[in-house]
Amino acid sequence: MFHRLVIFLEELYEREGSHIYGQFNWLLYAAEIAKHFAEATIFLPIKPREPEKTALSPPFLLELAQTNFHLVELPPYYSLANSMLRLPQVIRQFYQHRHTIRGAQAILIRVPSLAGLLLAEFARLLGTANLSFYVAGNIETQANPIVQGGSKGSLVGLLARLVNRFTALAARNSLVISVSPEMAAKFQEAPRFLPPPRKVLTFPVAMHTQTHLYRRPRLKKKPPLRLIRVCRLYPSKGLETLLVSVQLLLKQGVPVRLEIVGAGDPGYQQRLEGMLKDLNLGPYVTLSGPMPHQEIMSAYRRADIQVISSLAEGTPRVIWEGWANSLPLVATAVGGIPDMVAHEINGLLVPPGDPVALAEAVARLYWEPGLRQKLSANGLALAREYTLEKQAALVAQAIRNF
Numbered sequence: 001m002f003h004r005l006v007i008f009l010e011e012l013y014e015r016e017g018s019h020i021y022g023q024f025n026w027l028l029y030a031a032e033i034a035k036h037f038a039e040a041t042i043f044l045p046i047k048p049r050e051p052e053k054t055a056l057s058p059p060f061l062l063e064l065a066q067t068n069f070h071l072v073e074l075p076p077y078y079s080l081a082n083s084m085l086r087l088p089q090v091i092r093q094f095y096q097h098r099h100t101i102r103g104a105q106a107i108l109i110r111v112p113s114l115a116g117l118l119l120a121e122f123a124r125l126l127g128t129a130n131l132s133f134y135v136a137g138n139i140e141t142q143a144n145p146i147v148q149g150g151s152k153g154s155l156v157g158l159l160a161r162l163v164n165r166f167t168a169l170a171a172r173n174s175l176v177i178s179v180s181p182e183m184a185a186k187f188q189e190a191p192r193f194l195p196p197p198r199k200v201l202t203f204p205v206a207m208h209t210q211t212h213l214y215r216r217p218r219l220k221k222k223p224p225l226r227l228i229r230v231c232r233l234y235p236s237k238g239l240e241t242l243l244v245s246v247q248l249l250l251k252q253g254v255p256v257r258l259e260i261v262g263a264g265d266p267g268y269q270q271r272l273e274g275m276l277k278d279l280n281l282g283p284y285v286t287l288s289g290p291m292p293h294q295e296i297m298s299a300y301r302r303a304d305i306q307v308i309s310s311l312a313e314g315t316p317r318v319i320w321e322g323w324a325n326s327l328p329l330v331a332t333a334v335g336g337i338p339d340m341v342a343h344e345i346n347g348l349l350v351p352p353g354d355p356v357a358l359a360e361a362v363a364r365l366y367w368e369p370g371l372r373q374k375l376s377a378n379g380l381a382l383a384r385e386y387t388l389e390k391q392a393a394l395v396a397q398a399i400r401n402f
Helices: 026-034 080-096 098-103 114-126 154-170 181-188 239-251 266-278 293-302 317-324 355-367 369-385 388-401
Strands: 004-008 013-016 019-021 039-048 060-063 069-074 106-111 131-135 175-178 199-202 225-230 256-261 285-289 305-308 329-332 348-350
Touching: 004 026, 004 098, 004 114, 026 039, 026 060, 026 069, 026 106, 026 388, 069 080, 080 098, 080 114, 080 154, 098 114, 106 114, 106 388, 114 131, 114 154, 131 154, 131 181, 131 388, 175 181, 175 388, 181 199, 225 239, 225 293, 225 317, 225 355, 239 256, 239 266, 239 355, 256 293, 266 285, 293 317, 305 317, 305 355, 317 329, 317 369, 329 355, 348 355, 355 369
Parallel strands: 004 039, 004 106, 013 039, 039 069, 106 131, 131 175, 175 199, 225 256, 225 305, 256 285, 305 329, 329 348
Antiparallel strands: 013 019, 019 060
């Protein structure tokens, strides 16, 4: 029987008293997994909450007093290169909590992460044999918390490839939990000279809870058509393509409004604001900034269609959030999205970087309310099967049974 669990996450969060703030919801997922163990400790980078809230301040996530895990604060870092500079301090924290690590009956490490790989080897040295790796993405090919906007730079690309190789090595004889079949296959096809993982499983990342499920009233074609895009503001999210598609839709007489929810690179946001002005889209597009998770759920419910315009992706959890709120989906066929979305069954797929195709797909849903209703119903049915509670329980069971 497993009672003590250690979880490592690498996204940066902010703390003010017992309140935790962050742009990423992985901590909510980890907290739900922790509920299935008598004792749990979560290691993650933390920095003090900024005294003055700005438009880029991360939203509230959870209240520590309402959780059952112990939090170990790692020094804050923002990127792969920055994490290397912080490694001595991170290693010191691991050593100071060696008794917790040694006493854990299972350790769950979210990768890709250089510090997480060091924790895995340190745990092995201490005799902890039950290691599980939650593979959340491939930093060579997609935007993620470590390499924002992808790894096109030569040095960053080299570091990303090294981290991926070290991850394959660290996963030897362990449990690998992947967010997509694509990533799972990479571990099942490990090089011959590397001992393979003992078991590879695939679980989608669903951050919506049972209480978030929402069946909207029967869809009607009435203006305006409200589009929503929830993402970090980075070039890989293809927001320029989305803005051009909105302009095309307006020229075609489709009355659309777009709300973009999220924060990111301030320079990129300024570029988008300039583009809004150049395309005369100010009255039609709203940059709402970051929101607490509950407010994002409300934003989904006031929208009519979710649009994902990414040029590179993993397996976006926002797809599940939109489906949980009965939102029809239009998405680019990149990364793990085609593994999740069946064209004309639970969404419409379009090529990346093609504003004409994106506009045509949105217009099709405007003129075909029956198709919108079909996509809405099928998406909600899937969301019912993959709530955060159900997925966390499956992950906890997989760790226990390993």
